[in-house]
Amino acid sequence: MSIDFTLTTAQQKLRRNAREFSLEILQPLVKKADEEPDTQKAFVLMKGAYLECYKLGFATGFLPREYGGGGVSNVDLQIVAEEITAVDPGFATVLLVNGLALMPLVWFGSDAQKKKWLVQATSDPRGEYIAGWTVSEPVDDVGGTANFDHPGAHPAGIGLVAKHDKARGEYVLNGQKYWPCNAGGWDLRGADVNVCIVRTDPTKGGREGLSAIIVPRGTAGVSYGDPISKLGHRLCQNNAITFTDCRVPEENLFAIGDGDLVISKAFTWSGPVAAIAAVGVARSAYEFVLQWAKTRRAGGGLPMIHQQAVGYMLADIAMKIEACRAFSWKAAHYLDLFDSEGHAVGAMAKVFCGETLFTTVFRALQVMGVNALDKRHPMEKFLREAAVFPLYDAGNIGMQMRKIWGVMLDENFDPRAIADSRRMDFQKSMESTGALVQTPSGPDVRNAVTQETRKRSSAPVRSA
Structure with missing residues (x-):
């Protein structure tokens, strides 16, 4: 088939819907929210637009149809994203981060994990469901996110440690994250889920010692600081998070020893x-x-x-x-x-x-x-x-x-x-x-x- 950049009828409709949403619903909210000095208030001011996005399928449309998503292609996602970012890229980032958090479950999760967490994401009757991609950490002399694949043992690279408590069937998380988007949720009590990259084996480097774990809203031992006030993309929420003896069921762990591949593939997507x-x-x-x-x-x-x-x-x-x-x-x-x-x-x-x-x-x-x-x-x-x-x-x-x-x-x-x-x-x-x-x-x-x-x-x- 010859190369053709012409949009299909369905793609033209998708672009029309995204453009109408962006101009009629999103744009009237942006100026006030962007100028709001309180970053959490600015984020919450966009909740009405987010609810409409959820209804239109823009918030979870990238997830497979079998779990309630729209099953849209990456090319279709391009069409929607351009229209929304033309009005405000910060708000669009909120939607993108849902994908960064949930697509790793599509690629690396078990069937049981997919059915539980992805269906939950696509079937919220409130339309408020939001997911946090919880990878980034504070910068110090040794650790940090950019060198997540450092071959050295802890504390080089990712520093949030998840220790396995076999007797109780849980992982105990201790450490900090800094910059994760959506993680605090609409009320700074947590997103519906936070998909976190953790150090499950502190004796190994980033190519062997990392895994991913799902931390649902309401989990004890997680505290959120005030969202970071930023130069740009002010309408998305970036958080400072502390995990203190945070206990998570072991069935929430996935991609064991392959957390590095989760990071690489998510940021590829x-x-x-x-x-x-x-x-x-x-x-x-x-x-x-x-x-x-x-x-x-x-x-x-x-x-x-x-x-x-x-x-x-x-x-x-x-x-x-x-x-x-x-x-x-x-x-x-x-x-x-x-x-x-x-x-x-x-x-x-x-x-x-x-x-x-x-x-x-x-x-x-x-x-x-x-x-x-x-x-x-x-x-x-x-x-x-x-x-x-x-x-x-x-x-x-x-x-x-x-x-x-x-x-x-x-x-x-x-x-x-x-x-x-x-x-x-x-x-x-x-x-x-x-x-x-x-x-x-x-x-x-x-x-x-x-x-x-x-x-x-x-x-x-x-x-x-």
Whole structure:
């Protein structure tokens, strides 16, 4: 079949529904919520819009139909995400994080876990159900999220420890998380579920010692601090969480010893969504400035768009938006082909489009000149939102570029696989790249890790 970017009738309807929701329900709430200094109040102000999203299927539509989800493809998700992020990417992140939390259950959970937790997520009669993706932790001298795959034992890497109490059939959690989205829920007493990455074996490194566990709302031993006040994406909630002797039933544990793969695959799935979210913000900035340039004369004569410098900058912005949309769709299509096994292309799309967005929005500000600084116009918000993309969702430098690098280091890496849409499976041997670095007085452990990575890559690689 020839390549065709034409939307089907069903996809056109999906886009129409998403656009109507975004303009008629979401947009009237955004300005007041974005300007609200209390971050939890700002989050709660969006609850009405979230309820409508749940009703429309946008909050859980990515889950399989057999568990009550919409079963939408990654490409279909692109269509919805662009329309919502064009109005506010922070609110869209709330929906995205439902997927980051729940899709790992689809990939790694048992049949019993899927039936229990996914059906619960899709059948809330209140329409308030929300899930937290609880991975990120405070930065210190040793631990941290970006080096989750560090080969060293605890405390390197993930620091939330889950100790098995076999006698009681429970895991006891102690530690902290910082930055998880949605985790506090609508009332700061917890999301309906928090899917947490924990250290189940402190004696092993990140490629063997991590697992995932489901912590339901109401579990004792979890406390939430005030949500973090942020530069951009202010309408999503990011939390500081402390776990103190938090007991969770052992049947809530999954992906035992493979928590690293959960992290890598979840942030692969979200990569194309983050990429199209960048397109949504850039699109809105471009359309506002295009209209400005067509209607402002700036001192007399013809409108500003007739100035060559302005015309060239607008043309450059438009080209980059179209290129990023095509890249986002390509990455989403690849994930649809191979059950979200597209670790390199997912990361590439996220990095490239997020970085491109920032320069594109800055160019749009230059078209307006000093008027772009006037907060009566939306340009300062576009710039604040654009600053988030290279930093969030497995930050470009911290995790996503390392993932691409790790895939490329593999001796079986096929540089044409993405272009040819050939499967390349992600391996644990592709992790730990860059997690250890050479110190001025110490051994060159970086080379040792690289050699170990290559040594462990023995089987032919089919997807990246």
